[in-house]
Amino acid sequence: GAVVSQHPSRVICKSGTSVKIECRSLDFQATTMFWYRQFPKQSLMLMATSNEGSKATYEQGVEKDKFLINHASLTLSTLTVTSAHPEDSSFYICSARDRIYEQYFGPGTRLTVT
Amino acid sequence: GENVEQHPSTLSVQEGDSAVIKCTYSDSASNYFPWYKQELGKRPQLIIDIRSNVGEKKDQRIAVTLNKTAKHFSLHITETQPEDSAVYFCAASSNNQGGKLIFGQGTELSVKP
Numbered sequence: 001g002a003v004v005s006q007h008p009s010r011v012i013c014k015s016g017t018s019v020k021i022e023c024r025s026l027d028f029q030a031t032t033m034f035w036y037r038q039f040p041k042q043s044l045m046l047m048a049t050s051n052e053g054s055k056a057t058y059e060q061g062v063e064k065d066k067f068l069i070n071h072a073s074l075t076l077s078t079l080t081v082t083s084a085h086p087e088d089s090s091f092y093i094c095s096a097r098d099r100i101y102e103q104y105f106g107p108g109t110r111l112t113v114t
Numbered sequence: 115g116e117n118v119e120q121h122p123s124t125l126s127v128q129e130g131d132s133a134v135i136k137c138t139y140s141d142s143a144s145n146y147f148p149w150y151k152q153e154l155g156k157r158p159q160l161i162i163d164i165r166s167n168v169g170e171k172k173d174q175r176i177a178v179t180l181n182k183t184a185k186h187f188s189l190h191i192t193e194t195q196p197e198d199s200a201v202y203f204c205a206a207s208s209n210n211q212g213g214k215l216i217f218g219q220g221t222e223l224s225v226k227p
Contacts, residue, residue, distance in 0.1 A: 034214055043203060043217045044158065057212070060115075093157060097213055103148075105157040 002028050004096045006106035013084055013113055021079045021109045023094030029074035030096035034103070035067075038091040050077045084113040116141040118206050120218025128226055133194050135221045137204035138186040144206040147180060147187045148215070151200045158203060162189070194225045 003026040013019050023033055031052050036044040048058045048069050056069035068080040077096075081088055093108040117140040127133050139147075145166040150158035164171045164178045164187065171178050175194075180187040191198060201222050205215040 032213065043220050044215075046214055046216065049212055049214050091155075095215075103213070103215060105159075107157050108155075110155070 002026075002096070002098055002102070002104040004030075004094065004104045004106040006094055006109050008109060009107060010110045011112070013111070015085055015113055016083055018080055018082045019084055019111060021081075021092055021094075021111075023077045023079070023096065023106050025075045025096040025098075025104070028096075028098045030077075030098065031074060032097045033071060033077040034095045034097070035069060035077075035079050036093045036095070038093060038108075040091075044093060047079075081111065084111070086113045089113045116144060116206055116208070116211065116216040118204060118216050118218040120204050120221060122221060123219060124222045124224070126224045126226065127194050129194060129196060131194055133189075133191045133198070133223055133225075135189045135202055135204070135223075136186060137188070137206075137218045138184075139206040139216075140185065141206070141208060141211075142182075142185065143208040143210055145209065146207045146213075147178070148205050149176075149178060149189050150203045150205065150217075152203060152220075153200050161202075191223075194223075196225050196227050199223055199225045 005024045007022045033050040035047045047062045048056045050056045050071040052071045058064045071077040094106045095103045120137045148163035152158045175192045177190040201220045204218040207215045
């Protein structure tokens with residue numbers, strides 16, 4: 001089956017710093033990737049849709065200048081959390097969609113901002 | 115935009131009993147309805163899905179039904195086992211929304227041995 005990886009799996013950073021999370025589709029080309037955020041005991045909330053070679057589409061209420069998304073190739077999308085604050089601490093999960101519109105989730109990245 | 119409501123938020127059953135989780139959606143253009151199982155700290159795992167041209171789909175102990183008119187769909191798990199304990203999410207998507215998934219709030223299922 002299709003495999004999506006994320007790196008890092010866990011990251012701890014200081015308040016005010018930036019953190020980059022990578023999402024890769026390992027064995028298929030993903031024209032579209034999605035980024036979700038999940039707080040403890042809550043559902044997955046879609047943050048943005050990332051299309052290869054174009055600007056990401058952000059969901060209402062998500063700050064595009066704070067959560068920078070780059071989808072530079074058909075196998076890689078990155079999410080950069082800029083000027084991170086403790087309230088940004090969360091579980092960030094990406095998914096990648098293949099050509100028949102199946103979505104495959106990455107293993108997630110646990111971000112802790114101290 | 116799409117809104118998905120899921121009930122109940124918690125569900126406790128005895129091993130061997132059936133479990134039913136229900137979801138409603140708001141966007142009549144939604145045409146794909148997957149169900150995910152998520153264990154603590156792990157990624158969501160697709161367990162079954164249904165498309166809008168089908169009313170019911172079954173895979174061993176798991177079944178999903180879809181009522182397009184009422185805009186609701188349900189997950190049925192029969193002969194539950196302790197390893198079925200997890201959080202289950204329903205989701206909905208439509209092609210004209212770029213295929214993005216909108217998730218329900220989740221149901222924490224506990225199967226007691």
